[in-house]
Amino acid sequence: MTRISLFGVLAMTVVVVASNILVQYPIGTWLTWGAFTYPLAFLVSDIVNRLEGAAAARRVVYAGFATGLACSAIGTQIIGEFGPLVTMRVALGSGIAFLTAQLIDVLIFDRLRHRAWWQAPFISTFVGSSVDTAIFFSIAFSTMLTVLEPSNDVSWAAEPMALLGFGPQVPFWVSLGFADWLVKIAVDLIALLPFRLAIYRFAARVA
Numbered sequence: 001m002t003r004i005s006l007f008g009v010l011a012m013t014v015v016v017v018a019s020n021i022l023v024q025y026p027i028g029t030w031l032t033w034g035a036f037t038y039p040l041a042f043l044v045s046d047i048v049n050r051l052e053g054a055a056a057a058r059r060v061v062y063a064g065f066a067t068g069l070a071c072s073a074i075g076t077q078i079i080g081e082f083g084p085l086v087t088m089r090v091a092l093g094s095g096i097a098f099l100t101a102q103l104i105d106v107l108i109f110d111r112l113r114h115r116a117w118w119q120a121p122f123i124s125t126f127v128g129s130s131v132d133t134a135i136f137f138s139i140a141f142s143t144m145l146t147v148l149e150p151s152n153d154v155s156w157a158a159e160p161m162a163l164l165g166f167g168p169q170v171p172f173w174v175s176l177g178f179a180d181w182l183v184k185i186a187v188d189l190i191a192l193l194p195f196r197l198a199i200y201r202f203a204a205r206v207a
Contacts, residue, residue, distance in 0.1 A: 015038070050113065050195075051202055069095060100135060122192060137176060
């Protein structure tokens with residue numbers, strides 16, 4: 001394993017662990033602190049993809065997926081005020097969303113790698129983040145999928161309310177997902193700067 005790939009694995013592990021911890025701490029009604037760290041997983045895989053190629057980036061993704069599974073397994077054993085910190089639906093949604101979105105990100109990035117420097121990281125992360133949000137919140141909270149875990153009462157997430165407090169009436173979980181998606185896209189834009197700096201520095205060291 002090269003130094004860059006090792007960096008990617010370690011960085012991805014830190015991001016996933018930190019996000020699993022910080023998601024327990026809410027910010028207002030719609031977000032948690034984990035919403036601000038989780039999108040950095042795309043930055044990590046994109047940097048490795050640019051420097052080492054798609055195969056190396058996928059290995060970093062699999063390392064992050066394994067870390068996420070371990071975090072979910074631990075979370076299911078920690079009982080909080082309302083039951084396990086991680087329910088089966090949340091664990092399932094998190095795992096499927098992460099792996100699917102990250103692999104899509106790697107694929108799109110690889111297809112766009114020869115375009116302008118910002119297009120591959122921005123477009124691939126935009127699509128990956130959108131897929132991630134749709135899959136996770138649907139699996140974790142949609143009442144249409146209660147069959148996945150009948151004992152888990154997610155009726156609270158289906159309560160209708162104005163989107164983000166001022167839009168049309170939607171289930172509460174839709175507002176949660178939309179707010180999360182907005183943060184992901186904002187981080188996607190901001191992360192273009194560290195992406196550019198990281199590529200420049202790593203490329204200079206290799207040269």
